[in-house]
Every structure is written in C-alpha cells, then in structure tokens.
Amino acid sequence: xxxxxxxxxxxxxxxxxxxxxxxxxxxxxxxxxxxxxxxxxxxxxxxxxxxxxxxxxxxxxxxxxxxxxxxxxxxxxxxxxxxxxxxxxxxxxxxxxxxxxxxxxxxxxxxxxxxxxxxxxxxxxxxxxxxxxxxxxxxxxxxxxxxxxxxxxxxxxxxxxxxxxxxxxxxxxxxxxxxxxxxxxxxxxxxxxxxxxxxxxxxxxxxxxxxxxxxxxxxxxxxxxxxxxxxxxxxxxxxxxxxxxxxxxxxxxxxxxxxxxxxxxxxxxxxxxxxxxxxxxxxxxxxxxxxxxxxxxxxxxxxxxxxxxxxxxxxxxxxxxxxxxxxxxxxxxxxxxxxxxxxxxxxxxxxxxxxxxxxxxxxxxxxxxxxxxxxxxxxxxxxxxxxxxxxxxxxxxxxxxxxxxxxxxxxxxxxxxxxxxxxxxxxxxxxxxxxxxxxxxxxxxxxxxxxxxxxxxxxxxxxxxxxxxxxxxxxxxxxxxxxxxxxxxxxxxxxxxxxxx
Numbered sequence: 001x002x003x004x005x006x007x008x009x010x011x012x013x014x015x016x017x018x019x020x021x022x023x024x025x026x027x028x029x030x031x032x033x034x035x036x037x038x039x040x041x042x043x044x045x046x047x048x049x050x051x052x053x054x055x056x057x058x059x060x061x062x063x064x065x066x067x068x069x070x071x072x073x074x075x076x077x078x079x080x081x082x083x084x085x086x087x088x089x090x091x092x093x094x095x096x097x098x099x100x101x102x103x104x105x106x107x108x109x110x111x112x113x114x115x116x117x118x119x120x121x122x123x124x125x126x127x128x129x130x131x132x133x134x135x136x137x138x139x140x141x142x143x144x145x146x147x148x149x150x151x152x153x154x155x156x157x158x159x160x161x162x163x164x165x166x167x168x169x170x171x172x173x174x175x176x177x178x179x180x181x182x183x184x185x186x187x188x189x190x191x192x193x194x195x196x197x198x199x200x201x202x203x204x205x206x207x208x209x210x211x212x213x214x215x216x217x218x219x220x221x222x223x224x225x226x227x228x229x230x231x232x233x234x235x236x237x238x239x240x241x242x243x244x245x246x247x248x249x250x251x252x253x254x255x256x257x258x259x260x261x262x263x264x265x266x267x268x269x270x271x272x273x274x275x276x277x278x279x280x281x282x283x284x285x286x287x288x289x290x291x292x293x294x295x296x297x298x299x300x301x302x303x304x305x306x307x308x309x310x311x312x313x314x315x316x317x318x319x320x321x322x323x324x325x326x327x328x329x330x331x332x333x334x335x336x337x338x339x340x341x342x343x344x345x346x347x348x349x350x351x352x353x354x355x356x357x358x359x360x361x362x363x364x365x366x367x368x369x370x371x372x373x374x375x376x377x378x379x380x381x382x383x384x385x386x387x388x389x390x391x392x393x394x395x396x397x398x399x400x401x402x403x404x405x406x407x408x409x410x411x412x413x414x415x416x417x418x419x420x421x422x423x424x425x426x427x428x429x430x431x432x433x434x435x436x437x438x439x440x441x442x443x444x445x446x447x448x449x450x451x452x453x454x455x456x457x458x459x460x461x462x463x464x465x466x467x468x469x470x471x472x473x474x475x476x477x478x479x480x481x482x483x484x485x486x487x488x489x490x491x492x493x494x495x496x497x498x499x500x501x
Contacts, residue, residue, distance in 0.1 A: 022127030087115030
C-alpha cells in the first residue's frame, strides 16, 4: 500500500436523531401529521450534519436516520364491502409500509389510512422503520451541492452516510414475489419508501418538472405534435376562469397561473429533457399530465415504472400505429381491447402468458369521447374506429425482415394495429394496478402499400392530431367523473393484495 493511501478498518460509531416512540391513531389526518414529523426530523438531521462536514467539521460519527412507517394489525377474518378493490387487509396479521415524502402523498395517505380504520376498526401505528434514509434522498427538490464532496470528506461518503441500496429498491411487492407466509409481516403498500424516492428523482430527471406537479390523469404520446396541441389547449384552459384548471406547468417548473398570460415562477429549461412533460393542474390533482415518452418499449417501461409510484387514477396512450386491415383508412382510430406483447421489456416482470384485460370504465369513456368529438354515433362510429387487438413490437423496421412469420402471428392474433409502446404501457398499468387504456390513430398501412406521400404528412397531422388529443382529454374528463372506488378495477388485484391502492 502506498504511503499516501488511507485505510479505515475501524467503523465509525452510529449517531441517530432523537425520535418520539410509536403512536397509535384512529384519525387519518393526525396519523399523516405524525409521519411528516418523523420524516422532517430524519431528513433535517442528515442535511444538518452533512452541512457541518461540508463547512469543515470533523468526521467522528456515522450519521443515520430512518424512514417512518405505518403498521396495522388485525386478528379478524371479517369481510368488508366486496365491491372495494382496495382499502382492506387480506386477512389476520400485521401489515406495514415505509413512507417517504408525506407532503407529496398527504391526500393519498389520508385516504388510504381512513379506509383501513373505517373498514377494520383498528388503529394505525406510526413509528420508525429499520430502513435508513439515503443522504441523496434527504435534500429538498432542486437543492444542489456546491463543490466536490471529496474535498471535504477524508473517507468515502458511504462510510459516513447511508447511500441508495438497490437490494431494498425493487418491485418484489408489485410483482408478487415477496414472502406471504402468515408469520411474516406483510406489505401494506405496493412500493417501499426507497423505491418511491428512486422514482421521484428519476421523474425530475426525465421530465424536468417536479413530482409535486404530476396529476392523477396521465396522457402518454410518442409525438411532439401532440404536445404542441396540448400546450395550446392548456393555455386556453387557464385563460378560462370556468375551466376548473388553476395552472399550467412546463419544463423547469415554469408555472402560469389561471388568469395570467405569463409564467410567475420557475425557470425555462436550457435544453429539452428526455421526456418533455406538461401539467394542466387542478387543486385536488385531478388535472392532466401529458408526457412525450419518445419511441420504443424501453422508454414506455421506463416512464411508467416511475409514474406508477405516484398512484395515478388512469393513464392513456395516444399515438400512431400501422393499420393492418385493408378496410382501415389513414386517420382511423384503433381502440385496443387486447394486446400482443412482442416488446420483450417486461417479460421478466410480467410473463407474456398473463392476459392484459380491457377495463370497462376506460373503454367506455374512450368510445364515448370518440363519438362526442367526431359527431358520429352507434353504427356510424365504425366508419372511423375499430376495436380490437393491438400488437406492440421492439423492431421499428420489422418490414425489412422476412414478413411471413410476423404477418402470420399478427393474423392469428386478430391484430388490427401495430405500434411500439401501447402493450408496454398497458402491461405496466396491469402490473402496477393503474387503470390504463389505448387509443391509436392509423398513420400508415405498410401491408397494403399505403404510406404517406410528401405533403400528406403535414395535412394529416394538422387535421388528425388536434381531434385525437381532444378525444383523449375528453375521455380523461369522463373517467375523472367516476368514483375512484369504481375506477380501480378488481381485475387489477391479485389474491393477497396490498391494502393501499
């Protein structure tokens, strides 16, 4: 070993903040306030000690703070309202979940805890978990560290503070891969706090907007044309005092409030993020978030992996597809009620033999929205829309290979449309218990030699994109009018499901 190298064999003594002991609550609002108190103590402790070291303080201890948790125990097999898809425990036992960002999830937590208390008559315990909070997740959004950490630490950062641990940052709960033995404490929610924190940071990175702004109704697209139309729609909406929307938020958290014509806060982005995102907000988060995910199933999985931790009420895919039937015309709509999954990105998490069912509430909302916006009804609606199977593949240039195999599979599956994202988004909705739907627009018919000629593309997009977007927005407005208990279908729930939606 060189003389100037340092070796630290002695582990630093661990220092933790002073916490209050566990408390029991029968009031959801008070329970969430207790979670916030514990979370604030923990994160402030980590930030304060990090700041002391950065200001030249000596490193004499290892600093550790813990995520708060919710725990509830029931000894009863009593059945609750069987119509409920969530809000009740699977059976006798102890259930718990770690919590992060109670400020961001306050409404969600109050709702979920209230259902538990009301359905089981048992108090919830609020206390500390045994999972450390990584230093990286203790800083407020947007805070940056000036200077190199190495200049202030005489040993590795992870010797002094906890750092993200991938061994506890996974999807075992959502994938149903956890130990469900009766003697084991069972999960109360589909995601752990480290998993949520990881995704919150990824969302900020990919979209250049804060997770605070995300709404409960999500539109995904793979074309910037749709984003441009959404911006125009959103600006008109916040100019209308009767629209119910209170702000429009762009990249850099650039915020234009209702009634204003210019942003009042935020900073314009100097470069476009990987997935440009806009939020048309309402005070209760029942507004609409729209994300340009780009092209391909990998992008589709990436963004839905992270949006899912926000527990949205619905997400829809609006995009273009290849029409596979001679009876279709360019500009026709395809309402997916089944999927052929040849995207491959979710095979390890959700085997392809698992069916992805259509959700009646979302399907009806989409069909009704198409009828309203196009002015067509009943049998006439078939002139512009087909309901059927959509195939999603991972090879954009599949036409350049031997077509006999793909065409045979597509025909056998009864597919009417082909794209690269829809099945991935629907499958991840199924996996994460987020209601989903797909409405595509036929933009070419490669099997029949119908491709857009030069000049046709401009006319097609200017005519069809606006209508397509209006349909998607109207469908989400219809879904928004439904009670969440009805929207979150029992089709998405497994045998031993988490109580939290």
